[in-house]
Amino acid sequence: MSSNVYKLIRNEYDRRRANALSDFEERKQSLYYHIPRLEEIEEEISQAGLKYNKAILMEQLSSDSAIGELSDTIERLNAERTSLLEKNGYSAQYLTPSFQCKRCSDTGVIKSETGGADTLCICYRQQLIDMLYDQSNLSTVNTKGFESFVIDYYPDVVNEKRYSIKSSPRRQILGILDNCRSFVDNFSNTETNNLLFSGPTGVGKTFLAGCISMELMKRGHTVLYQTAPALFNTIYEYRYNSANNDDWESAVYSNILQSDLLIIDDLGTESPTGMRYSELLNIINTRLANDTRKPCKIIISTNLSLRELFEYYDERIVSRLTGGFDIFRFAGDDIRRLKKD
Numbered sequence: 140m141s142s143n144v145y146k147l148i149r150n151e152y153d154r155r156r157a158n159a160l161s162d163f164e165e166r167k168q169s170l171y172y173h174i175p176r177l178e179e180i181e182e183e184i185s186q187a188g189l190k191y192n193k194a195i196l197m198e199q200l201s202s203d204s205a206i207g208e209l210s211d212t213i214e215r216l217n218a219e220r221t222s223l224l225e226k227n228g229y230s231a232q233y234l235t236p237s238f239q240c241k242r243c244s245d246t247g248v249i250k251s252e253t254g255g256a257d258t259l260c261i262c263y264r265q266q267l268i269d270m271l272y273d274q275s276n277l278s279t280v281n282t283k284g285f286e287s288f289v290i291d292y293y294p295d296v297v298n299e300k301r302y303s304i305k306s307s308p309r310r311q312i313l314g315i316l317d318n319c320r321s322f323v324d325n326f327s328n329t330e331t332n333n334l335l336f337s338g339p340t341g342v343g344k345t346f347l348a349g350c351i352s353m354e355l356m357k358r359g360h361t362v363l364y365q366t367a368p369a370l371f372n373t374i375y376e377y378r379y380n381s382a383n384n385d386d387w388e389s390a391v392y393s394n395i396l397q398s399d400l401l402i403i404d405d406l407g408t409e410s411p412t413g414m415r416y417s418e419l420l421n422i423i424n425t426r427l428a429n430d431t432r433k434p435c436k437i438i439i440s441t442n443l444s445l446r447e448l449f450e451y452y453d454e455r456i457v458s459r460l461t462g463g464f465d466i467f468r469f470a471g472d473d474i475r476r477l478k479k480d
């Protein structure tokens with residue numbers, strides 16, 4: 140998926156630049172038609188420019204005064220052009236291409252002036268995040284990243300009967316947050332485990348997965364968010380269509396296996412067909428194998444307790460989950476209800 144996103148952005152920049160240049164050409168031609176002297180000026184400037192460059196190249200042969208004279212000519216022509224434009228009610232910029240980004244002229248790249256490496260323009264970085272976000276399917280989770288995560292919702296009281304944990308939900312979530320930060324910091328490390336969030340409804344499992352995703356997209360990683368029912372539907376659809384049509388390709392299906400991060404939300408709410416075991420196992424195994432080449436991590440969120448998960452899924456899946464995943468138990472009150480009050 141990464142290369143796909145980069146290709147899309149490249150196309151978008153090529154399109155922007157071509158548009159700006161063709162608008163400019165159109166404007167120029169119509170202006171030259173109405174004010175022919177402007178076209179002559181362009182021609183004279185380009186002639187003088189050629190001579191000027193030649194004079195610079197053959198420095199020894201040419202006197203300094205000749206070079207000075209040429210640059211005076213160019214300056215004079217430029218001034219004449221500006222005043223002609225202004226006299227006719229145009230700004231001087233009217234005869235330059237209007238790029239969306241002035242910094243990079245819609246190339247996405249800032250050329251180094253010292254001969255060092257070129258750098259990506261800020262507009263490119265923003266575009267990248269926007270595209271990663273569009274592809275991630277995360278629009279239902281409204282977060283900017285860890286900065287949006289409020290810990291005040293988690294009560295700082297110990298109540299084992301109510302929250303089913305020995306410490307307070309506040310302490311618990313602080314520990315989870317620490318782990319999620321290091322998950323992000325060490326995302327590209329093969330040693331980094333996947334994450335499994337378990338807990339009752341409304342305690343921020345989906346929200347925290349969204350925060351992690353935003354942090355990763357800011358770093359240029361691809362993310363795909365799918366609820367378990369949607370995920371299995373995509374897979375069934377892919378299996379069905381690819382069995383009937385050799386050329387069938389599914390972008391979403393390949394992203395399920397290849398995006399840098401896959402979020403499987405609400406595991407256990409999909410319809411309990413036999414096929415989902417082998418499909419889930421296939422996803423986990425394929426991604427674990429891919430992770431050795433490039434980051435290919437998984438976050439699973441579920442309402443099921445670990446015990447229920449063991450009852451609900453095949454033993455091979457459970458051993459995968461307990462092996463390759465760090466498991467976190469979320470606790471607290473339903474934040475959906477807290478927010479309403």
Ligand SMILES: Nc1ncnc2c1ncn2[C@@H]1O[C@H](COP(=O)(O)OP(=O)(O)OP(=O)(O)O)[C@@H](O)[C@H]1O
Nearest residue numbers: 287288289339340341342343344345346442474475
């Ligand atoms: N730490 C938080 N800071 C701010 N808002 C939060 C936080 N946690 C959750 N929320 C908000 O509370 C609501 C419920 O959270 P979320 O959807 O993450 O719960 P969940 O654990 O995934 O529940 P479910 O098991 O029902 O899917 C969401 O609207 C979310 O925006």
Ligand SMILES: [Mg+2]
Nearest residue numbers: 344345404405
């Ligand atoms: Mg959720």
Ligand SMILES: [Zn+2]
Nearest residue numbers: 240243260262
């Ligand atoms: Zn730019």
